[in-house]
Amino acid sequence: MNFKYGLDEIPPPVELVLYSLQWLAISIPTIIIIGKVVAGLYFGNVADQVIYVQKVFFVTAVAMLVQLLWGHKLPLILGPAAVLLVGIVASQGNSPAAVYTSIMLGGVILSLVSVTGLFGRLQKYFTPRVVATILILIAFTIAPTIMNLILSPSLKSPSLFNLIFALVLVFLMFFAGRHLTGIWKSTLIIWAIIAGSIIYLLFYPGGIEDLGGIPVFSISFFSNFNSSLEFHPGIIFSFMVCFLALSINDLGSIQSVGELIKPDNMRGRITRGIALTGLANVISGFFSVIGPVNFSLSPGIIMSTGNASRFTLVPTAAGLLILAFLPVAVAFVGAIPSLIIGTVLIYVMCSQIAAGLLVAFGSQGGFNFESGLIMGLPLLLGIIISFLPSDVMGTFPVSLRPVIGNGFVAGVLAVLVLEHIIYRKK
Numbered sequence: 001m002n003f004k005y006g007l008d009e010i011p012p013p014v015e016l017v018l019y020s021l022q023w024l025a026i027s028i029p030t031i032i033i034i035g036k037v038v039a040g041l042y043f044g045n046v047a048d049q050v051i052y053v054q055k056v057f058f059v060t061a062v063a064m065l066v067q068l069l070w071g072h073k074l075p076l077i078l079g080p081a082a083v084l085l086v087g088i089v090a091s092q093g094n095s096p097a098a099v100y101t102s103i104m105l106g107g108v109i110l111s112l113v114s115v116t117g118l119f120g121r122l123q124k125y126f127t128p129r130v131v132a133t134i135l136i137l138i139a140f141t142i143a144p145t146i147m148n149l150i151l152s153p154s155l156k157s158p159s160l161f162n163l164i165f166a167l168v169l170v171f172l173m174f175f176a177g178r179h180l181t182g183i184w185k186s187t188l189i190i191w192a193i194i195a196g197s198i199i200y201l202l203f204y205p206g207g208i209e210d211l212g213g214i215p216v217f218s219i220s221f222f223s224n225f226n227s228s229l230e231f232h233p234g235i236i237f238s239f240m241v242c243f244l245a246l247s248i249n250d251l252g253s254i255q256s257v258g259e260l261i262k263p264d265n266m267r268g269r270i271t272r273g274i275a276l277t278g279l280a281n282v283i284s285g286f287f288s289v290i291g292p293v294n295f296s297l298s299p300g301i302i303m304s305t306g307n308a309s310r311f312t313l314v315p316t317a318a319g320l321l322i323l324a325f326l327p328v329a330v331a332f333v334g335a336i337p338s339l340i341i342g343t344v345l346i347y348v349m350c351s352q353i354a355a356g357l358l359v360a361f362g363s364q365g366g367f368n369f370e371s372g373l374i375m376g377l378p379l380l381l382g383i384i385i386s387f388l389p390s391d392v393m394g395t396f397p398v399s400l401r402p403v404i405g406n407g408f409v410a411g412v413l414a415v416l417v418l419e420h421i422i423y424r425k426k
Contacts, residue, residue: 003302004186005309007075007261018187019307020315025193026301026348027077027316028323028333029149029341031056034080038088038290042096050214050327054221055289056080057330061320063280063292068310068317072273072294074257075302075310078280081293083249083406087242088290091235098232100285105236106243107281107291114275119251120267125420126252128359131259133375133415134252135356138296139349140379141386141407146349149342156204157339166343169196173347177304186305189344196340214328221324226288241400243281245409246293250277252412253294259359260299261308296408297345300352374418382411 005011011019032053039052064078084103091099113119126134150166151159173192177185184191254273258266273294281291302308323329360375361367386407393405403409 003261003308004306005312007073007263007308007310009309010311011307011309015183015186016312016315018183018190019305019309019312020319022187022189022305023077023301023313023316024319025190025336026297026344027060027079027320029336029338030079030295031060031320032330032333034082034085034290038080038085041088041092050330051218051221051223052289053330054218054324054327055287057320057324058221059280059284059287059289060292061317061324062283063276064313064320065317066280067273067276067294068313070272071276072254072269073310074254074261074263074269074273075308075313076253076257076273076294076298077301077313077316078292079295080290081242081246081249083245083293083409084239084242084290087235087239091238094232094235095230096288097226097228097230098235099239100226100288101229101231102236102239102285103291104226104229104282104285105231106239106246107278107283107285109240109278110243110247110281111275111278113247114271114278117267117271119247119274120271122251123255123267123270125416126255126259127419128259128362129371129374130415130419131256132356132360133378134296134412135256135299135359136353136375137379137382137408137411137415138256139300139352139356141382141411142297142345142349143383144386146342146345149338149345152338155337155339157200161203162339165200165339166346169340169343170346173344177347186307189301189304189348192344192347193336193340196343197336200337200339214331216328217325218327219325224288226286241403245403245406246277246281246291247274248409248412249296250274250294252408253296253298256296256299257302260302260355297348297352299355300348300350303355304348304351370423374415374423377418378411378415381414382407385410 010016035053035056036049039049043049043052060078060080067076067078088099150162155162169192173188177188180188251270251274254270258269263269277293284291323333360371385405388405393401396405
């Protein structure tokens, strides 16, 4: 695949800033959404919730910068791991110290296992059919999240308006992507977010939150560290299962980007990348916040922009770091309507599906009926699990929810079983 900028190329200053803003616009919503959810579990005070989200910004920014320069060195964004949210929610009623001690312990074990080279040796199991399935699976299993963003109860607009607005905006994005050229086409996402937000707020100006009372600059998030370790066997077991799912997610994300870009020494990149993800979770546990993971939607952004340069994410990491010290800015960027973010994710995930199909049909040996079966079941399984009602999910054992209740993880495990056990080549 031909990219406008390769892995180690640095775009001109103007394009570098615009590309970085796109990555930033994609990174921020997930940090704020998951950060607010977890903060709401522990804090009823808005000021304390903002401090919690600041911590998440700080840890994410530092982890991303280290990964880009010394870790996997791939254009991958990081953010709070939704799979750890399952463990945090399931551990309600226990002390926060026990929860974040379990996250620290999980991070230590993940790093130690990765340093041994285990995950690097697993690279051979990620064949083109497995990688193609993972790429498409990401798009399908994120569909409930996109639906919730577009139809969010927090929006002032009615659901019918949101659906029509999303359809019109996404078709306009496809039209613009077809006819624009150069930097305008490459930075389409950031312009869509800006224009879409302005147009939406013209219809519903009440969508802007009141930022009064929030300080402009603050370093108060350097507090409430998890200095007293508390080991709870049940919570530790629950989080070990969560970290199993997290490691599969992290490995799949790194491998899928590697399959697109084809960099050298992928085994070393996987080892360093997952080891640093574990270390980042140790730091998160110390800061008493949810830990990060490499996000699997990165290939879709790479394909939609034609930019594979890891250096475009360095200003993004710097931007996240700056936001960590600016609580009023965190609140302001968090005011981007979820409808716009959900619509942009539709466009990005279409690029993700296209990337998966390219890998599937472009692999040696081509695409046959057996390939369709191997890819079909995991995709269908992932969709079904992703749309399971919450009351059904609540009947699953708490320790198994991070695996059998996560459509992405279940789909990845299914395609590995089909590819390497049931349809294993003799």
